[in-house]
Amino acid sequence: MTSPTASPALALDSEILARIRCPDLLTRIATPDQAASLIHDGMTIGLSGFTRAGDAKAVPLALAERAKRHPMKLTVITGASLGHNTDKLLYEAGLLARRMPFQVDDTLRAAINRGEVMFIDQHLSETVEALRSRQVGPVDMAVIEAVAITEDGGIVPSTSVGNSASFAILAPKVIIELNLTYSAAMEGMHDIYIPAKRPSRTPVPVVTCDSRVGTPYIPIDPAKIAAIVITREADSPARVATPDPATTAISAHLVDFLQNEVKKGRLPPSLNPIQAGIGVIANAVLSELNRSDFQNLRMYSEVLQDSTFELIDSGKLLYASGCSVTLSAPWAERVFNNIEAYRDRIILRPQEISNHPEVIRRLGIIAINTALEFDLYGNVNSTHVGGTHMMNGIGGSGDFARNAYLSIFVAKSQAKSGAISAVVPMASHVDHTEHDVDILITDNGLADLRGLAPRERARQVIAHCAHADYRDLLSDYFERACRERGGQTPHLLSEAFSWHERYTRTGQMKP
DSSP: OOOOOOOHHHHTOHHHHHHBOOGGGGGGEEOHHHHHTTOOTTOEEEEOOBTTBSOOOHHHHHHHHHHHHSOOOEEEEOSSOOSTTHHHHHHHTTOEEEEESOOOOHHHHHHHHTTSSEEOOOOTTTHHHHHHTTSSOOOOEEEEEEEEEOTTOOEEEOSBOBTHHHHHHHSSEEEEEEETTSOGGGTTSBOBOOOOOTTSOOOOOOOSTTOOOSBSSBOOOGGGEEEEEEEOOOOOOOOOOOOOHHHHHHHHHHHHHHHHHHHTTSSOTTOSOEEEOSSHHHHHHHHHHHTSSOOSEEEEOSEEOHHHHHHHHHTOEEEEEESEEOOOHHHHHHHHTTHHHHGGGEEEOBHHHHTOHHHHHHHTOEEEEEOSEEETTOOEESSEETTTEEOSOOTTHHHHHHHOSEEEEEOOSEEGGGTEESEESSOSSOSBOGGGOOEEEOSSOEEEOTTOOHHHHHHHHHHHTSOHHHHHHHHHHHHHHHHHTOSSSOOOTTTTTHHHHHHHHHSOSOO
16 A cells, blocks of 8 residues: 655645654655545445544545545444534445444434444444454554654544544554644643453553543554645534523432432532533533532543533533543633643543443443433333434443443433323333433433332332323323233333334324
8 A cells, every 4th residue: 555645845834843743754644635545445444533523524525525436335433423524425425335333414314224324333332342353344444633643653632532542553554634723732631541352351440530541642653654634624513502491400300319319328429420421411411510519520421521611610520531522612612722721630531441331330430321212111212213213323321321330311201392202111222221220310300210120110200200291191001011911010012112103103102
């Protein structure tokens, strides 16, 4: 594989010289088109990026344009979702044969649900484990965004780590997108630790949220770097919706619960480390913590979002560990223009470490994630609308739910102006079984399922989580299931999915 020839004008740029500290690599500076020409039909490529942060921006776009002239099919693996409509552009260029492990793009989602793109939904801690053990893959080319390259060829990531480190280590060739938009002062913010192969792996030595156990760069042989593309484009801003009465109510229920756990001696006054999924509900929950009396909080999560930095600025959050920084435009300007002020308060890790079951269990994480729906017994559907149509993917919620000290799922009690109930007789798809769920919260209230048998759980869920418009319907179903069918987990199988079927036919779950 031949590397492109450097552009003399670029090679003489003082800023580029300061960022590429390995002089031999200056000859590998290339245009996006030149770099894209190194990717061929049938390859598996690993793209940096996690929740629209730190994603490769120029090479995928050039690749999509090239595919219009030279059709090809690729398997594309990322950390999580990409920004800049990259998934849409790759699909429309006919490039995507397979995609994993997470996405949020409307166009790609529709293609997945039509069966045009094979989507592998996967726990985010497991992707590189499968690559490392050769159960899937291999990765033929990694395309990684960076803010600098060290003297030894080490890659300093930008606003996310995700799966970038393992892609770069496992792939025989690497394309680096050197993004000059982000400050070189981000160096030192990352902690790259790669577990050894199984079965002789030693324990992951992360014992506190601020444990630093690796290197501040991705260590690779510089001979693997096939091209360096210079970019100057910021991440796509996070989509931040204003909290509404429902999300505010959910947040209040959660804070009340945590305060009571402290009073009962089950949590310290500073709480255990917190994990929160991304989105409006998660942001509302964390913002509510900012208005609470809690102090000296810590976070061990995946995505560090606006509310994370609100808590840091208020002095309530001491430290935050994640694998990406995903911010709205105002907060991005505030944080990235003052990165030195935050650099020592945050750490970005590979997602297999941010989501590692061993570490989550050790630290006693309070995990807060969002459900599409859940049933009477606490089984949670996070991914499939109506049991069949993929929304985004399971993401890291399973990694945290199975291993957390407290596994909490939140949802608005109804959707589509009341046409859909989030509480249903039986979940149409199960991502998190009743065994992995401790607390369910809606705008109506909170159901504490700990230590309860299924029949006890059902009564709590109906009484506290269901919307008033659906409560009697759920009670009627449950009582008849107990009376007519019985069992440890009573169900009327002929009716269990009747609400979903009715919605498909009429647009309403209500009779």
